[in-house]
Amino acid sequence: MPDTANAGLATLSEGRDEAAVLASVAVDGPYTGPAPAPAPRPAARRWRRNRGWYRLISPVAVIALWQLLSSAGLIPADKLPPPTTVWHTAVSLVTTSSPAYGTLQGAMLVSLQRMTIGFAVGGTIAVLLALVAGLSRLGENAVDPLLQIVRMLPLFGLIPVFIVWFGIGELPKIILIALGAAIPLYLNTFAGIRSVDAKLAEVGRVQRLTRAETIRHIVLPGALPQALTGLRQSLGVAWLALVVAEQVNANAGLGFMISQATQFLRNDVILVALTVYAVLGLLTDALVRLLERRALAWRRGILG
Amino acid sequence: MATRDSGLADIGTAAARVRGLTRAFDGRAVLDGVDLDIAPGEFVAMLGVSGTGKSTLLRALAGLDREVTGELTVPRAVAVAFQEPRLLPWRRVLANVGLGLRAQDPAAAARRALQEVGLTDRADAWPLTLSGGEAQRAALARALVREPSLLLLDEPFSALDALTRIAMHRLVLRLWERHRPAVLLVTHDVDEALILADRVLVLASGRIVFSGPVEVPRPRDRDNPGLIALRHRLLTELGVNTEGH
Numbered sequence: 001m002p003d004t005a006n007a008g009l010a011t012l013s014e015g016r017d018e019a020a021v022l023a024s025v026a027v028d029g030p031y032t033g034p035a036p037a038p039a040p041r042p043a044a045r046r047w048r049r050n051r052g053w054y055r056l057i058s059p060v061a062v063i064a065l066w067q068l069l070s071s072a073g074l075i076p077a078d079k080l081p082p083p084t085t086v087w088h089t090a091v092s093l094v095t096t097s098s099p100a101y102g103t104l105q106g107a108m109l110v111s112l113q114r115m116t117i118g119f120a121v122g123g124t125i126a127v128l129l130a131l132v133a134g135l136s137r138l139g140e141n142a143v144d145p146l147l148q149i150v151r152m153l154p155l156f157g158l159i160p161v162f163i164v165w166f167g168i169g170e171l172p173k174i175i176l177i178a179l180g181a182a183i184p185l186y187l188n189t190f191a192g193i194r195s196v197d198a199k200l201a202e203v204g205r206v207q208r209l210t211r212a213e214t215i216r217h218i219v220l221p222g223a224l225p226q227a228l229t230g231l232r233q234s235l236g237v238a239w240l241a242l243v244v245a246e247q248v249n250a251n252a253g254l255g256f257m258i259s260q261a262t263q264f265l266r267n268d269v270i271l272v273a274l275t276v277y278a279v280l281g282l283l284t285d286a287l288v289r290l291l292e293r294r295a296l297a298w299r300r301g302i303l304g
Numbered sequence: 305m306a307t308r309d310s311g312l313a314d315i316g317t318a319a320a321r322v323r324g325l326t327r328a329f330d331g332r333a334v335l336d337g338v339d340l341d342i343a344p345g346e347f348v349a350m351l352g353v354s355g356t357g358k359s360t361l362l363r364a365l366a367g368l369d370r371e372v373t374g375e376l377t378v379p380r381a382v383a384v385a386f387q388e389p390r391l392l393p394w395r396r397v398l399a400n401v402g403l404g405l406r407a408q409d410p411a412a413a414a415r416r417a418l419q420e421v422g423l424t425d426r427a428d429a430w431p432l433t434l435s436g437g438e439a440q441r442a443a444l445a446r447a448l449v450r451e452p453s454l455l456l457l458d459e460p461f462s463a464l465d466a467l468t469r470i471a472m473h474r475l476v477l478r479l480w481e482r483h484r485p486a487v488l489l490v491t492h493d494v495d496e497a498l499i500l501a502d503r504v505l506v507l508a509s510g511r512i513v514f515s516g517p518v519e520v521p522r523p524r525d526r527d528n529p530g531l532i533a534l535r536h537r538l539l540t541e542l543g544v545n546t547e548g549h
Binding site: 200202203206207209218222224300 | 366367382383384390392393394395403405430431432450
């Protein structure tokens, strides 16, 4: 429905433009001004407002089914506790600090901090390297082969090496996250810089832009869409790296909570921690998508 | 490498001076010793069938081709409008027009240029929301805002619909009469050349094989009887048989 409304608008504005062209040349009579935009129809508006809720139907149905099957005794509670148990466990983990797990929010903060530091370090290095490689052949020859090699190294296979090099403290965890985040962001930003339309680069030359202006007005904005795609990918990898890193000799954080719970056979606690991981991942992804909508507002013309 | 002088001092009476310009792609000469002078304020149209090097010559004049050999003298202020508008999609129309402009108040100059092409109300629009005609007018504004002594137009109307193209022809003539840059318009449309230009060239086999003035006063109509003889001549030069069908 909204598509039809948009198409109608597009036709209208095109028609108006032609009228404007003609009016500016010869026809001074009939053109009276821009046509009023049609008000969106109520049905279309309601549909748009409800769209978010529609997407919740299937997840909610799955949880309901899970609860139902658990209550009916079809799912053994020690293998997969019902949603209600998971919820109660989550509440008690938040409200009381247990000697085995600490509090949920405490664990979450530790994990979030690792993630933030690792991602910030990895992301910054990735963007800098992509700029060096993307903006000069010399830089490409210096940087790109190394990153292509690093990219092919199995990220989690490096853990034993990192333990030997950096011990079992925070450092190897943060390096693992930074490395995981850096690779997709580097690859996409580099490719984005190199795929900037040569015709637009010619405009820069014709308009006699300086190199700095060309980079600022043409190269970087042109590379941004793909760099943001890379950002989303690297967030995914970074969360994964966090989960794996935290399983290795952590003494705090969500991963520590999970390994403790494994020892006490507390699947409900594991589920709570996993859910927190998932929610944090969804939140950061939503954040990047918001950033995309802001930064790529110019694309709305084609995306409708 | 071509000796490329950018400076009015060397030019003397010409807005552009080309001597023996040659350009080969993979051993095939697309331009084969082209000589061309464009007087200040002169509107020159260059015709040629596809692949004869029209755009190559224009790109050489625009400084976009560094592989040409020969002698090339152009003024410092050269502006280009391409076949596609080539607006930066991530900059609003006004910022596109003012791109790289070294004026005291670039925004005000850009606004004046937009007003001249009748796009004042689209100054804050994203380029992707413009129609083809609007985008091409914005590209014209971007070219004109730097007050060029030489304006290079590379088939800028060929992608437009017929009505919009007529409107654009009139707009270009109006702007040219007001600012008087020398213009080199590359086109494959004989009527477009006849309606707009002071002088029409035909490029074939890498050389200028015909050059003749259009002596009918403007505004010209495409069925003006004074244009018939020249049209026949141009079509013949372009290899189109006009005698009987």
